[in-house]
Amino acid sequence: MAASTPSPADLSAALVLEPVASADWLVILPVAWCLAIGALLVMLRRQIDWHPYIAVLGLAGLVLIDVLLLRHVLASGPVTMVMGRWLPPFGIAFTVDLTGALFALTASVVALAGAIYSLADINDSGRRYGFYPFLMLLMAGVSGAFLTGDVFNLYVWFEVLLISSFGLIVLGSEREQIDGAVKYGFLNLVATTLFLITTGYLYASFGTLNMADIARKAEGLSGTAPLMTLTALFVLAFGMKAAAFPVNFWLPASYHTPRVVVSALFAGLLTKVGIYALIRITVMLLPLEREQLSFVIAVAGALTMLVGAFGALAQSDFRRMLGYLVVSGIGSILAGVAVGGPGGIGGAIFYALHSMLVMTALYFASGVAAKLGGSFSLASLAGLYRRHAGFAALTLMLCFAVSGLPPFSGFWPKVMLVKAALDIGAWWLAAALLVTGFLTTVVTGRFFLLAYWRDRADTTDTPHSVTISPAALLPLTALTMLVLAIGLYPELLLSTIQSAAAGLGEPSAYLNSVFPGGAP
Amino acid sequence: MTSVIFRAVAPFLTSLMVLFSIFVLLRGHNEPGGGFIGGLIAVSALAIYGIACGVETVRRAIYIHPMAISGAGLFAATIAGLISIAARVPFMTGLWIYPSVLGVEIPLSTVTLFDCGVYLVVVGAISSIALSLEERGGE
Amino acid sequence: MEAWFALLVGIFFTVAIYLLLSKYIIRVLLGVAILGNAVNLLIFTGGRLTRGVPPVIPGHQDALTGLAANALPQALILTAIVISFSFFAFLLVLAWRAYEDLQTDNTDEMRVAEPKDEPAPPLGY
Numbered sequence: 001m002a003a004s005t006p007s008p009a010d011l012s013a014a015l016v017l018e019p020v021a022s023a024d025w026l027v028i029l030p031v032a033w034c035l036a037i038g039a040l041l042v043m044l045r046r047q048i049d050w051h052p053y054i055a056v057l058g059l060a061g062l063v064l065i066d067v068l069l070l071r072h073v074l075a076s077g078p079v080t081m082v083m084g085r086w087l088p089p090f091g092i093a094f095t096v097d098l099t100g101a102l103f104a105l106t107a108s109v110v111a112l113a114g115a116i117y118s119l120a121d122i123n124d125s126g127r128r129y130g131f132y133p134f135l136m137l138l139m140a141g142v143s144g145a146f147l148t149g150d151v152f153n154l155y156v157w158f159e160v161l162l163i164s165s166f167g168l169i170v171l172g173s174e175r176e177q178i179d180g181a182v183k184y185g186f187l188n189l190v191a192t193t194l195f196l197i198t199t200g201y202l203y204a205s206f207g208t209l210n211m212a213d214i215a216r217k218a219e220g221l222s223g224t225a226p227l228m229t230l231t232a233l234f235v236l237a238f239g240m241k242a243a244a245f246p247v248n249f250w251l252p253a254s255y256h257t258p259r260v261v262v263s264a265l266f267a268g269l270l271t272k273v274g275i276y277a278l279i280r281i282t283v284m285l286l287p288l289e290r291e292q293l294s295f296v297i298a299v300a301g302a303l304t305m306l307v308g309a310f311g312a313l314a315q316s317d318f319r320r321m322l323g324y325l326v327v328s329g330i331g332s333i334l335a336g337v338a339v340g341g342p343g344g345i346g347g348a349i350f351y352a353l354h355s356m357l358v359m360t361a362l363y364f365a366s367g368v369a370a371k372l373g374g375s376f377s378l379a380s381l382a383g384l385y386r387r388h389a390g391f392a393a394l395t396l397m398l399c400f401a402v403s404g405l406p407p408f409s410g411f412w413p414k415v416m417l418v419k420a421a422l423d424i425g426a427w428w429l430a431a432a433l434l435v436t437g438f439l440t441t442v443v444t445g446r447f448f449l450l451a452y453w454r455d456r457a458d459t460t461d462t463p464h465s466v467t468i469s470p471a472a473l474l475p476l477t478a479l480t481m482l483v484l485a486i487g488l489y490p491e492l493l494l495s496t497i498q499s500a501a502a503g504l505g506e507p508s509a510y511l512n513s514v515f516p517g518g519a520p
Numbered sequence: 521m522t523s524v525i526f527r528a529v530a531p532f533l534t535s536l537m538v539l540f541s542i543f544v545l546l547r548g549h550n551e552p553g554g555g556f557i558g559g560l561i562a563v564s565a566l567a568i569y570g571i572a573c574g575v576e577t578v579r580r581a582i583y584i585h586p587m588a589i590s591g592a593g594l595f596a597a598t599i600a601g602l603i604s605i606a607a608r609v610p611f612m613t614g615l616w617i618y619p620s621v622l623g624v625e626i627p628l629s630t631v632t633l634f635d636c637g638v639y640l641v642v643v644g645a646i647s648s649i650a651l652s653l654e655e656r657g658g659e
Numbered sequence: 660m661e662a663w664f665a666l667l668v669g670i671f672f673t674v675a676i677y678l679l680l681s682k683y684i685i686r687v688l689l690g691v692a693i694l695g696n697a698v699n700l701l702i703f704t705g706g707r708l709t710r711g712v713p714p715v716i717p718g719h720q721d722a723l724t725g726l727a728a729n730a731l732p733q734a735l736i737l738t739a740i741v742i743s744f745s746f747f748a749f750l751l752v753l754a755w756r757a758y759e760d761l762q763t764d765n766t767d768e769m770r771v772a773e774p775k776d777e778p779a780p781p782l783g784y
Contacts, residue, residue: 019608028601028611036598042591085610094611133591152735159742166749178757179771185753186687189746190679193694196739200702203732257772316780320773378780450781556741649748 016085026069027081027094030062030104030143037061038136048127052119055132059112062139066105073101074496078503078513080149088149088514089210095149097510098500099349103276104146106353109482110268110360111139113475114261117364120469121261126171134171138164138265145273149514151199151209154277158192158241165270168262169254180257187250191240198233205230212514214285215507222288231289234281235297241274244334245304248327252311255326256319256376260367263319267326268360275333275352282337283345284504290340298338302432305331309439313446318366318376321447322359325402328436329355335429336417343420346501350493351413354486358401358410361479365395368476369451372466378447383456391468392452394480399444401483404437409486412494530572537565545639546632555635559642566643567650575655586651590644597637600630664704671697684754684764691750695743699736706732 011017037058041051073079078097082088096104115135122131141161148154165188169181199209205225206214221227236247243251251271255263282290290297308328315321329351336348366376368391373381385392401408414437421430486493503509541561548554570578582589601612609615614631675697678690706729714727758764761771 016610020610022605022608025605025611032598032602032611036595036602039591039594039598043588043595045585045588045591082610084612084614130587152738156738156742159746163745163749166753170753173756175760176772178753178760179769181753182684182757182766182769183772185750186691189691189750190694193691193698193743197698197701200698200705200732200735203702203735204705253773314780316778379778446780 014087014090016082016087020081023072023076024079024081026065026072027079027096027147029065030069030108030147031094031140033058033062033065034136034140034143038133038140041133041136042130045128045130048124051127051132052115052122055135056112056115056119058136059108059115059139062108062143063105063112066101066108066143069096070098070101070105073098078510080513089208089213092153093149093210093212093514094147094153095212095510095514096147097503097507097513098496099276099279099504100146102349102353102496102500103272104143106356107142107146107269107272108139110356110479111135111142111265113360113364113479114265114268116475117264117367117472118261119471121259121367121472126259129171130167131171134164134167135265137161138168138269142269142273146276149211151202151211151214151281153209155192155195155199158195158273158277161270161273162188162192165266168265169258171259171262174257176257180254183250184254187240187247191237191247194233194237194240198230198237201226201230201233210514211280211285212507212511216511218286219288227286227289228292231282231286231293234286235278235293238274238278238281239300239334242271242278242330242333243274243304243327244300244330245307245327246300248304248307248330251327252320252323255323256317260319260363260370263322264360264363264367267322267363268356271326271330272352272356275330275348278334279337279345279348279352279504283340284507284510287340287505290337294338294340297334298426298429301331301334301338302429303331304328304334305432305436306439307331309436309443312443313439316378318369318378318381318447318451319363321378321443322362322366325362325440325443326355326359328440329359329402332414332417332433332436335421335433336413339417339420339424339426339429340505341420341424342498342501342505343416343423345504346494346497347413347416347420349500350416350497351410353493353497354401354409354413354483357479357483357486358398361476361483362395362398362402364472364476364479365391365398368468368472369395371472372468373451378450381451382454383452385452386455387466388468391473391476394476395452396448397480397484399448401487403441403444405441407484407487409483409490411487412490527572530569534565534569537568538562541565541639545635548635549629549631555638556642559639560646562639562643563646563650566647567654570651570654575651578651582647586644586648588644590641590648593637593640593642593644595637596640597634600634600637603630603633660708661704664700664708668697668701668704671700682766684757684766687766688747688750688754692743692747695739695747699739699743702732702736702739706730 041054044050073096078095080093080095082091082093084091118131138161141157141164144157144160145154148157166185169184170177203209205221206217208214240247255266305328308324308331311324312321312328315324333348333351336344336351369381369384370376372384372387375381397408401410404410404414414433418430418433541558544553544561545555545558566578604611604613604615607615614629616627616629618625618627671693675690675694678686681687707726709726709728712725712727714723714730716723761769763769
């Protein structure tokens with residue numbers, strides 16, 4: 001079209017003209033795939049019997065796409081695709097580096113596990129209400145947030161996943177759920193509005209929203225633009241999304257109200273998206289300001305850890321205890337962000353990935369335990385070990401993992417974080433990490449003692465009357481085995497995470513991928 | 521609504537507004553208009569029909585459930601972006617074909633398909649909210 | 660002009676935060692709505708306020724001659740308005756449902772999910 005204008009413009013300055021390699025499509029495919037499957041499920045609203053199978057197949061496809069994406073990024077570095085072939089910084093770019101690919105892959109694994117578990121947990125009315133379409137749209141939002149290379153686009157994906165999560169949290173419309181959803185909804189909306197304010201200021205200061213462009217310009221602007229304000233607002237907004245102290249109270253108030261599988265997905269995905277955005281923006285885009293704010297982030301992180309651990313200690317409900325453990329994990333990740341450097345950031349990324357897997361699995365375990373024992377309350381749960389020793393073993397492994405004991409996946413990130421904290425002389429942060437680990441061990445130990453080893457007071461009902469559905473046991477076992485495998489053979493993941501953290505600290509490869517010809 | 525005048529006029533008004541919404545949708549490529557605003561006009565048309573003749577009549581008239589309409593729209597919009605795989609250009613690049621039907625050249629593009637998708641999403645999602653609110657208001 | 664808008668945005672934020680601090684859901688809801696508008700106005704002001712100057716480069720030139728309003732913030736607002744509208748609609752329905760089911764719009768009394776008289780966790784067997 002443009003070729004017909006009288007004065008031929010230099011199109012190569014504005015548009016991608018060379019054909020795109022098919023492998024680069026992997027960048028956009030996770031989002032487009034989830035949107036397409038989600039739309040298909042919305043259209044097939046009468047065939048609710050097909051929904052679970054389409055969703056499980058779709059999410060298995062998503063895992064495959066994300067594996068291929070990670071392989072592609074490992075082989076050829078960060079990959080960029082621009083929308084509508086407009087070159088950045090004007091076009092919206094999707095840029096995937098190792099961090100984004102790792103998070104996206106883990107999220108898709110968690111979602112697949114959730115979809116399989118939902119076969120046992122979501123009944124017909126939940127399906128009719130649209131659990132599976134919401135799940136696919138949630139995954140579109142989560143994948144988009146992990147893969148995008150544009151700050152406003154990140155905001156849009158946040159909103160996509162937020163609106164789907166609203167749909168999921170009220171699934172069932174019980175009184176408890178409405179109560180939890182009110183707190184969840186309002187607090188999260190305020191957090192995203194804060195994010196939007198900050199995005200507006202960001203554009204006013206930089207004149208661009210492309211992450212690579214901002215990362216390039218941030219150093220030059222640090223004297224003149226109010227970047228400190230920006231960073232503080234970003235930390236507050238993402239801290240609120242991630243449930244960091246002192247803005248964490250919405251999480252334990254709402255995460256125990258929805259269906260078990262919904263809680264599990266939220267615990268695995270939503271807070272980690274906040275953490276990912278925090279890492280991406282503060283570490284890669286505004287590193288100097290993060291350095292200055294590191295003390296504040298460290299204090300917030302330490303308090304988050306301790307509040308989470310003490311909160312968990314005070315709970316008598318399995319799921320509410322898990323909500324506090326999610327908060328406690330967020331504190332450890334924040335500690336890593338505060339410490340910085342390859343060790344701290346690597347530890348934070350590793351801890352986030354570990355937490356996604358473990359917290360989801362623990363929520364699955366809570367669902368299974370409630371099915372076997374008839375309640376989530378620690379006062380009435382008892383004797384689970386007698387009933388199902390295999391399930392008890394799985395839960396024990398997860399308890400070890402969440403406490404950070406070897407040989408499970410929680411051990412290595414904790415070692416990295418403590419070492420990184422000691423290396424910069426923040427002994428109190430290292431102490432907070434270790435004390436939290438100890439407290440978490442007490443929490444899980446007490447819980448295991450009460451719910452699993454304690455004998456049942458009433459022996460009236462037959463102990464083997466309830467069996468665990470294989471659809472619930474399969475994802476739980478698979479995630480636990482994954483946790484164990486990461487704990488036993490961490491080398492491959494560790495080296496990948498270390499290069500991911502190095503790529504965030506020194507984003508020249510990321511910049512080259514967005515601006516192949518250097519500065520425009 | 522019991523007004524005879526309103527009930528007599530509503531079907532004509534609705535059909536006129538739906539027609540106008542499609543005009544706005546197609547006009548949107550180079551001039552003010554587009555899928556979003558077109559969709560909103562179509563929803564107001566359906567809402568007027570619902571106020572005049574009852575929600576059940578509207579549901580019967582549009583035949584397909586509103587949420588299914590919005591699902592189809594989302595699907596169309598996604599497909600519009602994915603067509604560019606075949607042309608080896610980045611996601612969501614506008615692609616044009618000019619078939620000639622009965623001697624008239626008709627420009628078709630993925631952009632139009634995307635805009636139609638937006639139109640359907642808006643029509644489906646907002647009308648499903650509006651209709652359910654009207655249903656409750658009538659109690 | 661910008662100074663007046665900045666003042667207006669400030670007033671919007673003040674009102675919004677005051678309302679958000681209330682314990683009644685309906686006021687919090689109004690606060691959220693005003694907060695969304697405050698943000699939109701803020702971004703709008705940030706994109707320069709000019710009237711009647713289209714940001715279009717004439718055919719014989721390579722750059723804009725005069726100052727025109729930046730079109731991108733306005734596009735951002737358009738997106739944000741749509742999103743905040745849909746969230747407002749959702750939260751309105753949610754607040755209504757909460758009022759119907761829980762018989763209160765006072766957040767202090769919304770203790771169904773976290774009951775006040777929950778027993779302490781068992782201390783031993």
